[in-house]
Each structure stands twice: as structure tokens, then as C-alpha cells.
Amino acid sequence: MTARGDQSATMAAPVAPGATRTLVLGRNVLARNADAAARNRARFRQHGLLVVNMLSSPGAGKTELLAQTLRRLAEYRRCAVIVGDLATDHDARRLADSGAPIVQINTGSLCHLEADMIGRAATEVDLAQIDLLFIENIGNLVCPAAFDLGEHRRVVLLSVTDGEDKPEKYPVIYKSAHAVVVTKTDLAAAAGFDAVSARQAISKAAPKAEVVELSARTGIGMDDWLQLLERWYAERHVQ
Amino acid sequence: MHEVLRLAEDHARKHGAKRIHRIHLRVGPWSGVAVEALRFAFAALKDKTLAEDAELECETKAVVLQCAGCGSPVPAGDRWSACPGCGTLAEAVGSGHELEVAALEVS
Numbered sequence: 001m002t003a004r005g006d007q008s009a010t011m012a013a014p015v016a017p018g019a020t021r022t023l024v025l026g027r028n029v030l031a032r033n034a035d036a037a038a039r040n041r042a043r044f045r046q047h048g049l050l051v052v053n054m055l056s057s058p059g060a061g062k063t064e065l066l067a068q069t070l071r072r073l074a075e076y077r078r079c080a081v082i083v084g085d086l087a088t089d090h091d092a093r094r095l096a097d098s099g100a101p102i103v104q105i106n107t108g109s110l111c112h113l114e115a116d117m118i119g120r121a122a123t124e125v126d127l128a129q130i131d132l133l134f135i136e137n138i139g140n141l142v143c144p145a146a147f148d149l150g151e152h153r154r155v156v157l158l159s160v161t162d163g164e165d166k167p168e169k170y171p172v173i174y175k176s177a178h179a180v181v182v183t184k185t186d187l188a189a190a191a192g193f194d195a196v197s198a199r200q201a202i203s204k205a206a207p208k209a210e211v212v213e214l215s216a217r218t219g220i221g222m223d224d225w226l227q228l229l230e231r232w233y234a235e236r237h238v239q
Numbered sequence: 240m241h242e243v244l245r246l247a248e249d250h251a252r253k254h255g256a257k258r259i260h261r262i263h264l265r266v267g268p269w270s271g272v273a274v275e276a277l278r279f280a281f282a283a284l285k286d287k288t289l290a291e292d293a294e295l296e297c298e299t300k301a302v303v304l305q306c307a308g309c310g311s312p313v314p315a316g317d318r319w320s321a322c323p324g325c326g327t328l329a330e331a332v333g334s335g336h337e338l339e340v341a342a343l344e345v346s
Contacts, residue, residue: 205328
């Protein structure tokens with residue numbers, strides 16, 4: 001078949017002039033997600049929660065950071081986690097040691113979490129009994145950026161093994177971050193990580209984001225992260 | 240693309256249309272949407288919908304950019320232009336991130 005033939009095969013069937021009419025919509029394709037996110041936000045607000053959406057590439061340390069965060073917050077904040085992965089409940093089991101309620105979402109093949117999934121998962125947690133809800137998103141620096149889940153704050157991780165220039169390569173997600181957390185700093189020397197150029201890349205993509213550097217394993221920098229969470233918790237009603 | 244077709248079919252049915260001849264999409268240059276991927280998905284999904292013979296028209300909008308740091312206007316051009324003054328990546332003024340079903344032609 002010729003290229004011309006291919007083209008004509010995809011053309012619309014001919015219609016008599018005047019037989020059609022135009023309907024104007026102006027509807028955002030993500031409107032349904034935006035509506036679900038607004039419902040989530042209203043529900044979270046009603047319970048006085050702080051909700052933090054954690055995003056990164058796979059393996060940047062979201063689960064370890066959360067495990068150590070839950071352990072340290074256990075004394076003074078009631079936390080819960082909704083964790084998304086394509087498959088397995090490995091992360092939920094790792095986090096369950098903390099005693100906090102954990103809800104695992106398996107998306108099958110979907111590369112991001114959507115607001116209605118969070119709405120459903122949140123029904124498995126007694127929201128009246130918690131202060132902080134963390135959402136561990138699917139490890140992916142592209143699609144999760146486009147989906148508002150109804151969170152108050154977005155945190156995007158940058159591990160020292162990711163490479164300093166990730167914020168420049170994936171600007172959409174880093175632009176959306178309220179905070180960028182540099183993780184695995186205990187491995188910085190082994191990875192040849194240049195903290196100065198990482199800071200430059202972060203401030204280029206996300207000039208207003210807070211930046212925290214930490215190692216969840218050794219605990220260095222964890223206090224800065226916990227202080228940031230406390231500040232956000234105090235500000236949660238003025239979103 | 241599922242969502243585009245769902246919105247288009249719902250709207251067409253609500254207005255008593257039997258067929259969709261054209262779907263007019265407005266794609267923000269910063270939406271992260273690859274038009275070629277949309278067309279591929281549309282061809283794969285439109286069978287047995289009201290839009291099975293429809294054309295997909297994708298209008299890419301121009302955006303006005305400003306620096307996300309200092310707010311200076313940034314000349315549009317490169318997708319992720321940096322501010323000539325301070326080097327911060329620009330952001331779109333107003334929108335630029337939208338993926339919108341603008342209009343349908345139906346009968």
C-alpha cells in the first residue's frame with residue numbers, strides 16, 4: 001500500500017456539508033482526577049490531617065526514609081501510609097514494623113497513583129485517629145507529576161546515586177516539589193556525588209523548594225526533615 | 240486517551256449526537272503529552288465508539304514564559320528555557336500544562 005493509501009484510510013468518512021454541528025467543551029482531560037483530588041483534600045482537611053506525597057525514581061530511598069520517619073515520629077505523631085507499587089506488598093511489610101496503619105495499592109501496570117485510588121485506600125484508615133498521612137507514590141519521575149492526589153505537600157527525592165542533574169532532566173516533577181530531599185548522603189563519596197552541582201540543579205528547577213540532605217540509614221539530617229514535617233503540620237490549616 | 244474518548248462520547252450523547260466526526264484537542268506545550276503517542280492511542284481505541292470515524296485535531300498552544308525565580312519574562316523557544324538573568328527554569332504564565340477537549344464536531 002502506498003503512503004497516500006495509508007493516509008486516506010485514516011481520513012474521516014465524508015459527511016454532507018451542513019450535516020454536522022460543533023459542540024464546545026473546553027474540558028480538561030484530567031478534570032475527573034482534579035475533582036477526586038478536591039474531594040480528598042476536603043476530607044483530609046475535615047480530619048485535620050497533613051498529607052505528604054512522596055515521589056522519586058525507583059530505588060531512591062522512599063521506603064527507607066518513611067520507615068525511619070515513622071519510627072522517629074511514633075512518639076509524638078500518629079501516622080499512616082498509603083504505598084503504591086505495580087506489584088508486591090514488600091514496601092507495606094517493611095513499613096508495618098512501625099505499627100502504623102499501612103495500605104498497599106498495587107496498580108498492576110499503571111505507572112502512577114490517581115486521586116480516586118487514594119480516596120478508596122483512605123477508607124481503610126481511620127482518619128480521625130491520625131495526624132499525618134504519607135503517600136508513597138510509584139517510583140517514576142514522569143507521570144506521577146501530573147496527578148494531584150489531594151495532598152498538602154509534595155516531596156521529591158534525589159538520591160546521591162541518581163545523579164546530580166536529575167532535576168534538570170525531569171523538570172516537571174521537581175518544579176512541583178515543595179521540598180527536595182537528597183537521600184543516601186552516607187554514600188555520597190562512593191557515588192562521587194557533587195552536592196554543590198546538585199543544589200544548583202535543584203534551585204534551577206525548583207527555586208522555591210526547601211532542600212534537606214539526609215541519610216535515613218545513619219540518621220544524619222533526619223532532624224532537619226522531621227522539623228520540616230512539624231512546620232508543615234503546624235501550617236496545614238492555612239493551605 | 241481513554242479519558243479523552245470518555246469525555247467526548249459523554250458530551251456527544253448528552254447533546255443527542257450519533258457520531259463524532261472530529262475531536263479538537265488543545266495541548267499545552269508543557270503538558271508532557273506526546274502528540275504522536277496520543278494519535279497512536281486514538282487509532283487503537285476509537286473502534287466501536289461514536290468516534291470510530293473521527294479525526295483527531297491537536298492544536299498546540301503557544302505559551303508566554305516567565306522565570307520561576309525572579310519573574311522576568313523569558314523568550315519562548317527551547318522547551319525548558321532558563322532565565323537569561325538568573326538561570327532558573329522558566330514556567331508558563333497562566334497555563335501551558337493543559338490537555339483539553341476543546342470542541343467536537345458531531346452529527
